[in-house]
Amino acid sequence: MLYKHTATELSTMLKAKKITAVELINDIFDRIEKTESKLGSFTLLKKESALEEAKKVDEKIARGEELLPLEGIPVAIKDNMVSKGDLTTSASKILANYEGIYDATVVKRLKEAGAIIIAKTNMDEFAMGSTTKSSYIQESKNPWDLERTPGGSSGGAASSVGGYQVTLSLGSDTGGSIRQPAAFCGIVGLKPTYGRVSRYGLMAFASSLDQIGPMGRSVEDVAALFNVIGGYDEMDATSMELEMPDFTANLDGNIKGMKIGIPKEYFIDGLNPKIKKVTEDAIENFKKLGAEIVPISLPNTEFAPATYYIIAPAEASSNLARFDGVRYGYRAGSYNGIEDMYIKTRSEGFGPEVKRRIMIGTYVLSAGYYDAYYKKAQKVRRLIKNDFEKAFNEVDVILTPATPGTSFKLTDKKTPVELYLEDIFTIPANLSGIPGLVIPAGKVDNLPVGIQLLGKAFDEATILKAGDAYEKAYTKMEIPEFEASVNKVRDIKKSVK
Numbered sequence: 123m124l125y126k127h128t129a130t131e132l133s134t135m136l137k138a139k140k141i142t143a144v145e146l147i148n149d150i151f152d153r154i155e156k157t158e159s160k161l162g163s164f165t166l167l168k169k170e171s172a173l174e175e176a177k178k179v180d181e182k183i184a185r186g187e188e189l190l191p192l193e194g195i196p197v198a199i200k201d202n203m204v205s206k207g208d209l210t211t212s213a214s215k216i217l218a219n220y221e222g223i224y225d226a227t228v229v230k231r232l233k234e235a236g237a238i239i240i241a242k243t244n245m246d247e248f249a250m251g252s253t254t255k256s257s258y259i260q261e262s263k264n265p266w267d268l269e270r271t272p273g274g275s276s277g278g279a280a281s282s283v284g285g286y287q288v289t290l291s292l293g294s295d296t297g298g299s300i301r302q303p304a305a306f307c308g309i310v311g312l313k314p315t316y317g318r319v320s321r322y323g324l325m326a327f328a329s330s331l332d333q334i335g336p337m338g339r340s341v342e343d344v345a346a347l348f349n350v351i352g353g354y355d356e357m358d359a360t361s362m363e364l365e366m367p368d369f370t371a372n373l374d375g376n377i378k379g380m381k382i383g384i385p386k387e388y389f390i391d392g393l394n395p396k397i398k399k400v401t402e403d404a405i406e407n408f409k410k411l412g413a414e415i416v417p418i419s420l421p422n423t424e425f426a427p428a429t430y431y432i433i434a435p436a437e438a439s440s441n442l443a444r445f446d447g448v449r450y451g452y453r454a455g456s457y458n459g460i461e462d463m464y465i466k467t468r469s470e471g472f473g474p475e476v477k478r479r480i481m482i483g484t485y486v487l488s489a490g491y492y493d494a495y496y497k498k499a500q501k502v503r504r505l506i507k508n509d510f511e512k513a514f515n516e517v518d519v520i521l522t523p524a525t526p527g528t529s530f531k532l533t534d535k536k537t538p539v540e541l542y543l544e545d546i547f548t549i550p551a552n553l554s555g556i557p558g559l560v561i562p563a564g565k566v567d568n569l570p571v572g573i574q575l576l577g578k579a580f581d582e583a584t585i586l587k588a589g590d591a592y593e594k595a596y597t598k599m600e601i602p603e604f605e606a607s608v609n610k611v612r613d614i615k616k617s618v619k
């Protein structure tokens with residue numbers, strides 16, 4: 123039952139020699155074997171190497187050496203982060219057999235910190251989506267209702283942590299892909315400030331928006347993982363050379379006098395009234411904790427989805443040009459000359475959502491439409507950023523609902539545009555580069571609901587402090603009761619279509 127604990131608790135137990143790292147990893151894999159055929163969280167399991175790493179941690183403990191905060195703690199990483207010698211597929215057919223030849227900076231830092239990478243997690247193909255249904259490998263399920271989506275694109279990262287298959291995970295967030303699945307699965311997820319976490323080794327979706335971030339079952343755990351992965355990296359030209367404070371240090375529960383802004387534009391018609399109620403209750407709770415609630419306005423919010431769905435596909439169409447059948451991954455079986463090879467490889471290798479984005483992207487970047495769409499979108503992006511800058515002159519934190527609704531059924535037929543509009547509350551943070559933290563705030567119809575705390579650029583410390591104070595006072599983590607299957611976990615490598 124070690125899988126039930128947070129990283130902070132497990133680290134204390136390891137240090138006190140109450141448990142060994144090998145026991146912990148074995149317990150985690152027992153849990154995975156009982157649950158994975160239900161949840162489908164993973165694209166690759168690394169039990170052997172995880173046990174080897176665990177042995178090394180135990181040897182270190184036996185030698186009486188001090189452990190680092192995440193040493194021996196199991197972590198899963200989203201399958202768009204390159205790790206040496208591991209399949210790294212971005213859940214795409216075009217990379218179905220691609221093995222990483224180096225470690226992404228976040229992977230390198232996890233290893234240096236002694237964290238144990240136990241698995242790679244399922245996702246929407248190239249992180250494009252909100253359901254994890256566009257994965258080439260499998261569907262993932264929401265641990266609170268197996269007929270529903272865990273969200274996306276970091277769906278496997280969220281279902282694995284929310285389903286208690288792993289203690290911590292890393293997701294990536296371009297328009298909400300850490301925060302929306304965290305909300306849907308009842309866990310904590312942080313999208314750091316753009317430039318805070320190195321993108322070196324993260325397979326690029328939209329380079330000006332992508333950020334890697336931590337997911338866990340407590341704010342403190344998320345802060346501890348953030349401590350390890352964040353900070354300047356010379357391998358990423360957009361990485362900021364700024365000090366990384368210890369983000370676990372000021373989680374003291376004291377938010378008296380903190381100014382929390384409530385933007386009226388986030389309480390729109392499309393917001394599920396029950397989620398609205400949960401958010402309003404959360405606002406009341408923050409008041410009880412001594413925060414000062416300030417009504418604010420972010421007038422350009424309604425333009426965020428349209429702006430994002432021009433900029434993100436534009437960048438994606440450029441980033442995905444590298445997948446041409448020459449340099450990496452899949453190549454069509456038969457073709458007539460190089461042009462035909464490109465066309466067939468990309469037609470067969472990419473799924474429909476990725477193709478849709480490439481087509482939108484090349485269209486908005488084409489000579490005749492560049493000014494009307496791409497350039498205009500960049501201008502609106504600036505207006506959205508200005509809204510936040512103005513608001514943060516008055517408040518320390520902005521509180522919003524995380525999503526307009528709860529997790530939806532995997533069989534729900536939503537059009538692409540309907541899905542895009544659901545991202546309205548998460549996208550503005552990516553367009554502005556600011557950090558966003560989602561924490562669980564309650565349940566609606568037995569499904570988790572999250573609230574979002576937005577902060578000033580590089581001030582993750584304040585939103586983590588606010589989230590932690592809220593969690594300590596009002597959140598009770600529960601284990602979802604999905605029926606545990608005794609089926610052995612399938613051989614993931616062999617089952618790739």
Ligand code: GLN
Nearest residue numbers: 249251295296297298299
């Ligand atoms: N749902 C958004 C999209 O489909 C966000 C994805 C992401 O953050 N990676 O683009």
